[in-house]
Amino acid sequence: MTDDHDEADGHSHPHAPIVEEGALSYYQAMEVAVRELLIDKGILTADQVRRQVENMDSRTPARGARVVATAWLNPDFRAQLLSDGNAAVEQLGLEHGPYKLIVVENTSQVHNVIVCTLCSCYPRWLLGLPPDWYKSKSYRSRMVREPRAVLREFGLELPESTTVRVHDSTADMRYLVLPARPAETEGWGEEQLAALVTRDTMVGVAVPAKR
Amino acid sequence: MSAKVPPLFESGAHVKVRFAHAAGHVRTPAYVRGHRGVVERLCGSYANPEELAYARSGLPAKPLYRVRFRQEELWPDYRGDSSDTVDVEIFEHWLEPDGGTG
Numbered sequence: 001m002t003d004d005h006d007e008a009d010g011h012s013h014p015h016a017p018i019v020e021e022g023a024l025s026y027y028q029a030m031e032v033a034v035r036e037l038l039i040d041k042g043i044l045t046a047d048q049v050r051r052q053v054e055n056m057d058s059r060t061p062a063r064g065a066r067v068v069a070t071a072w073l074n075p076d077f078r079a080q081l082l083s084d085g086n087a088a089v090e091q092l093g094l095e096h097g098p099y100k101l102i103v104v105e106n107t108s109q110v111h112n113v114i115v116c117t118l119c120s121c122y123p124r125w126l127l128g129l130p131p132d133w134y135k136s137k138s139y140r141s142r143m144v145r146e147p148r149a150v151l152r153e154f155g156l157e158l159p160e161s162t163t164v165r166v167h168d169s170t171a172d173m174r175y176l177v178l179p180a181r182p183a184e185t186e187g188w189g190e191e192q193l194a195a196l197v198t199r200d201t202m203v204g205v206a207v208p209a210k211r
Numbered sequence: 212m213s214a215k216v217p218p219l220f221e222s223g224a225h226v227k228v229r230f231a232h233a234a235g236h237v238r239t240p241a242y243v244r245g246h247r248g249v250v251e252r253l254c255g256s257y258a259n260p261e262e263l264a265y266a267r268s269g270l271p272a273k274p275l276y277r278v279r280f281r282q283e284e285l286w287p288d289y290r291g292d293s294s295d296t297v298d299v300e301i302f303e304h305w306l307e308p309d310g311g312t313g
Contacts, residue, residue: 100254102277117240144242148291163294164282171238171275171300172257 056129063094064126064176065197069190071103072181081178089126097125097174102167105178106207110163113151113204114175115143121169123176127199134203144168154205177204184210215256218274219303224250226278227309228301236264239305243297247309248280251298259302274303 024032038044067089071078081088085101101123104112116122117140122130133139142150147164151157158164167175179201185193200206220226230245238260253276258269282295289295 102254117242118238144297145286146290147295160292163292163296165295166297168240168297168299170240171254171260171302173254173275173277173300 056124059124059126059128061127061197061199061202062194063128064123064199064202065194066190067092067094067126067176068178068197068202069194071178072193073190078178085176095125099172099174101126101176102173103176103178104165104167106180106204108180109161110165111151111158111204111207112165112167112175112177113143113147114167114169114177115140116169117141117144118170121174123174123202125174126176127202131199151205154200156206177202179204179208182208182210215270215272216274216303218253218256218276220250220253220274220276220306220308222250222252225309226250226276226306228278229305229307231305233261236261239301240299242285243278243280243299243301246280246284248278248284248299251277251279254300257302259304276301276303276306278306 035044035049039046039049067081070092071081071088077088077091080091081103082105085103086096088103089096089101104114106112114122115134120130120135120140122134124130139150144166147166148158151164169175179197181193182196185196196208196210198206198208201208225247226249227247228239228243228245253274255275256272257275259273260269263269277298278301279296279298281293282289282291282297283293285297
């Protein structure tokens with residue numbers, strides 16, 4: 001439903017009508033109640049809550065892309081990233097949060113992809129908030145059951161001989177896919193390489209391509 | 212440091228996931244229960260989420276493993292290469308040694 005209007009201020013474009021929000025859901029009401037209690041009891045301030053939300057929203061896949069581009073350029077960093085993800089990320093001055101980062105590397109024989117079947121665990125410190133499809137029941141249930149069909153729907157057709165490794169993020173680990181560096185990018189700098197590394201390539205539903 | 216339990220399995224150990232139906236905040240997905248896999252690595256020891264979820268300490272911390280399952284072990288009608296796998300994080304109390312060929 002759109003509201004097509006043309007007002008004197010030249011504001012002329014169709015958009016969904018701006019309406020009153022509906023009643024709070026059970027968990028929305030609980031969130032408000034807990035937040036208000038924490039503030040009333042002096043445990044947190046409203047500004048601290050706001051700042052934390054702002055901080056969460058400020059994380060973007062650009063952080064992960066920098067990690068990947070550095071690994072492509074620096075073999076020692078790559079080795080450390082694969083053996084101790086948190087330590088490697090710290091070296092770049094990036095946060096990794098309270099979880100242990102496991103980085104899984106795509107090769108000519110192996111393709112890795114990440115899912116959280118139980119909820120929506122995601123490497124938020126490196127990629128920001130997960131996309132809606134990552135949280136959908138259909139992605140979460142189908143990625144472990146028929147990964148090749150799901151990848152095909154994302155436009156990624158893998159050779160039959162490629163091993164598909166699905167990583168179900170069920171507990172205290174968080175995963176990042178280290179994609180394979182595209183061919184014919186020799187001599188490229190970090191920024192140029194990082195521009196090829198999108199969110200989806202680090203979740204494993206796409207592979208980076210030279211543009 | 213918090214108390215922890217020494218790990219029972221090493222990388223490469225053949226294990227079987229207990230076929231249990233526990234209520235509550237369980238981090239072992241139903242689709243791997245009763246199935247055989249191989250320990251890919253020991254991730255360290257972590258407070259037990261089944262206890263943490265109910266405001267208990269979750270201690271002693273329990274060993275957490277990444278267990279690799281062959282897709283064909285999980286889904287008999289799996290369509291894909293027989294080398295395809297799923298890795299799942301599983302706490303030690305959900306695992307038992309598997310004497311079979313895994």
